[in-house]
Amino acid sequence: MATVHIQTDRALLAVHFPSIAPMTAPQFYEFCQANRELRIERTATGEVIIMPPAFSDTGNRNVKIAQQLANWADQDGSGEPFDSSTGFTLVNGATRSPDAAWVRRDRWDALTPTQQASFAPLCPDFVLELRSASDRLTALKDKMVEYLENGARLGWLIDRKHRRVYVYRPQQDVEILEQPDVVQGDPFTLDLARIW
Numbered sequence: 001m002a003t004v005h006i007q008t009d010r011a012l013l014a015v016h017f018p019s020i021a022p023m024t025a026p027q028f029y030e031f032c033q034a035n036r037e038l039r040i041e042r043t044a045t046g047e048v049i050i051m052p053p054a055f056s057d058t059g060n061r062n063v064k065i066a067q068q069l070a071n072w073a074d075q076d077g078s079g080e081p082f083d084s085s086t087g088f089t090l091v092n093g094a095t096r097s098p099d100a101a102w103v104r105r106d107r108w109d110a111l112t113p114t115q116q117a118s119f120a121p122l123c124p125d126f127v128l129e130l131r132s133a134s135d136r137l138t139a140l141k142d143k144m145v146e147y148l149e150n151g152a153r154l155g156w157l158i159d160r161k162h163r164r165v166y167v168y169r170p171q172q173d174v175e176i177l178e179q180p181d182v183v184q185g186d187p188f189t190l191d192l193a194r195i196w
Contacts, residue, residue: 022045022046022047023042023046023048024046025042025089025093025095025119028040028042028046028048028095029118029119031048032087038050038051039051039052039053039054039085039097041087041094041095041096041097042093042094042095043094044090044092044093044094044146046093052134054084054132055132055133055134058130058132058133061130061160061194061195062083062084062099062100062130063083064194064195065099065100065128065130065158065190065195066081066083066084066100068188068190068191069081069100069102069128069188069190072187072188072189073102073188076187076188077105078104078105078187079102079103079104079105079108079125079187080102080103080105080108081100081101081102082098082100082101082102082103082124083100084097084098084099084100085097086098086101087119088101088119088120088121088122088123088124089118089119089120089121089122090122090123090146090147090150090151091123091150091151092146092149092150094146094150095119096143096146096147098124098127098128098129098143098147099128099129099130100127100128100130101124101126101127101128102124102125102126102187102188103120103122103124103125104125107122107125108120122151123147123150123151123152124147124152125151125152125153125154125187126152126153126154126155126185126187126188127144127147127152127154127155127156128155128156128157128158128190129143129144129155129156129157129158130158130160130195131157131158131159131160131161133161137159140157141157141166141174144157144166144168144174145168147168148168148169148170152168152170153169153170153186154167154168154169154185154186154187155167155168155169156168156183156185156190158192158195160195160196163178163179163196164176164177164178164179165177165180165183165192167183167185179196180192181193
């Protein structure tokens, strides 16, 4: 049975299709091509999650985060930045789209042009999720763990509502920062003054 989850501002709704198997990676790619106006992710079990467009305040903060990451990446030159519309196919088969991501240049350059032009088959080295009003914190925490389990070296979950940043690193406990002005880490430092 295939299941499509639709995220609303209040809940995650599940729509079940009993005669359809979970989507394979190629089917998911075709589904995304046919529905380019949607924000879509796929879980490791083949369930599809359709998310609403970002609210204006979240989109504003997302672009400010992406701007800082892109500016740093241009100066540093050791990797490539990606915005919230980018999908990555993780080792576990999920296709995820973090709000911001960065991949080391050697890993990015090792991909074929075809792989780069699709949902790149890798987990970014750095991932960032910005909690919006419609996001469930537990679901975002689960995504951060999934990123680490699939190869991320650093992850930041920013909870604007509570002014907290959860810092994820492999084989380490989650670090919780209360109302920080900046978040420092490898690969870069994020100024939170315009994000809060």
